[in-house]
Amino acid sequence: MFARTASVLTAALMLLPAGVAAAGTTKHSKVVSADPVDTTPHVLDGIVNAIALVGGTVVVGGWFSQVRDAGDATVLERDNIFAYDLATGRILPDFAPYLDRPVNALAAGTGGTVYAGGEFTVTGEARTRGLALLRLSDGSPVPGFGAQVYGGTVTSLARSGSHLYVGGDFTGVGRVFRTAVARLEAATGAVDPGFAVRPGAPLGGRTRVQAMSLSRDRLAVDGNFTTLDGLSRPQLGLIDVGALPAKVADWRTDAYAAKCLEVFPSYVRGLDFAPDGSYFAVVTTGGPAGRGKPCDTAARFETYARGEVRPTWVNHTGGDSLYSVAVTGAAVYVGGHQRWLDNPLGRDSAGPGAVERPGVGAIHPRTGKALEWNPTRERGIGVKAFLAHRGGLLVGSDTTRLGREYHARVGMFPLP
Numbered sequence: 001m002f003a004r005t006a007s008v009l010t011a012a013l014m015l016l017p018a019g020v021a022a023a024g025t026t027k028h029s030k031v032v033s034a035d036p037v038d039t040t041p042h043v044l045d046g047i048v049n050a051i052a053l054v055g056g057t058v059v060v061g062g063w064f065s066q067v068r069d070a071g072d073a074t075v076l077e078r079d080n081i082f083a084y085d086l087a088t089g090r091i092l093p094d095f096a097p098y099l100d101r102p103v104n105a106l107a108a109g110t111g112g113t114v115y116a117g118g119e120f121t122v123t124g125e126a127r128t129r130g131l132a133l134l135r136l137s138d139g140s141p142v143p144g145f146g147a148q149v150y151g152g153t154v155t156s157l158a159r160s161g162s163h164l165y166v167g168g169d170f171t172g173v174g175r176v177f178r179t180a181v182a183r184l185e186a187a188t189g190a191v192d193p194g195f196a197v198r199p200g201a202p203l204g205g206r207t208r209v210q211a212m213s214l215s216r217d218r219l220a221v222d223g224n225f226t227t228l229d230g231l232s233r234p235q236l237g238l239i240d241v242g243a244l245p246a247k248v249a250d251w252r253t254d255a256y257a258a259k260c261l262e263v264f265p266s267y268v269r270g271l272d273f274a275p276d277g278s279y280f281a282v283v284t285t286g287g288p289a290g291r292g293k294p295c296d297t298a299a300r301f302e303t304y305a306r307g308e309v310r311p312t313w314v315n316h317t318g319g320d321s322l323y324s325v326a327v328t329g330a331a332v333y334v335g336g337h338q339r340w341l342d343n344p345l346g347r348d349s350a351g352p353g354a355v356e357r358p359g360v361g362a363i364h365p366r367t368g369k370a371l372e373w374n375p376t377r378e379r380g381i382g383v384k385a386f387l388a389h390r391g392g393l394l395v396g397s398d399t400t401r402l403g404r405e406y407h408a409r410v411g412m413f414p415l416p
Helices: 006-013
Strands: 048-056 057-063 066-068 081-085 103-108 114-116 131-135 154-160 163-168 179-185 209-214 216-222 236-240 268-273 279-283 297-302 313-316 322-327 332-336 360-363 386-391 394-398 412-414
Touching: 048 114, 048 386, 048 394, 057 066, 057 103, 057 114, 057 394, 114 154, 114 163, 154 209, 163 209, 163 216, 163 360, 216 268, 279 322, 279 332, 297 332, 322 386, 332 386
Parallel strands: 048 103, 103 154, 209 268, 268 322
Antiparallel strands: 048 057, 057 081, 103 114, 114 131, 154 163, 163 179, 209 216, 216 236, 268 279, 279 297, 297 313, 322 332, 332 360, 386 394, 394 412
């Protein structure tokens, strides 16, 4: 176990990539309760970046070193990843792999396994660059999965059947050149030659895919790129993964070609498809740039519109970042460190019509207006992970108050 001082950890947390976790596409018939369950364990330091559900096991990733069960004072050491039983909240004692750097993304594997992606270079005693497939039974790497990420790190993962999609700011996987996004054979990690879409023309720094979400035949990606395969796609695009080979879809928006504050050259963060794949939601940072700009907003887009597409609706926070989004059909849940929703005229203030939704909120999927659901959370850096599942909505962040109760960095809102 390596030591970390509080000052170093706090400073480093601010540099971690935002919006790194895909939320999934689980359908709910109603909005989740505003009263969190009491059984979720506590992460005692750092930040939670990603959550995955493998059968009845919740896997949590981020940058942290200590966890404990709810109602138990025993502190357990965990190196940036741990797992617990969804039904009871009890931490799995035998899943304690050593990952030397932050975990930014997780995806459920098959046969009791989980994919982890991030900045780590070591998994236990093995060298593993940014991507690993781990057994839940004992935390060991699965033999035969040999993907190694080079030239950067992993920010996002999505799996469908035999395909594993990987996003980040890397330049290659194994010996194959890939820029920021790749599709791998899920069992072996071999790069799929049928997927070679290349993001480019970044808004500063290395080309990066920040977040992605997967539907039946579309992969939505966002990041600091402005092109996909040379086609104009400023910060957001759709890839037709049903085509052979995969290709950039005839779908584009100039919504995120606008500039926000100079400190945010790129500002699109989280995204998630609706359960039926017909639309998806996008959230952004960017600073208080005023009405008409897509900065610090949530927006809905129709998946199968063609050509130039405008958002169906936009909801403004009025100057606070949103990092994560989960779409369940009943609601579009948004998380960050926002103070308000319905606030297009706010400039770090509550404008006319603004409603308080500190740290977490829900938006009506059709109208784009805030729902009454308002559990509140301690704002901090913000919500970095949502996971909707049949029983509710899991939330991961950097703070310890959720729904006016103590829930350190992990919590769950159940379906009523």
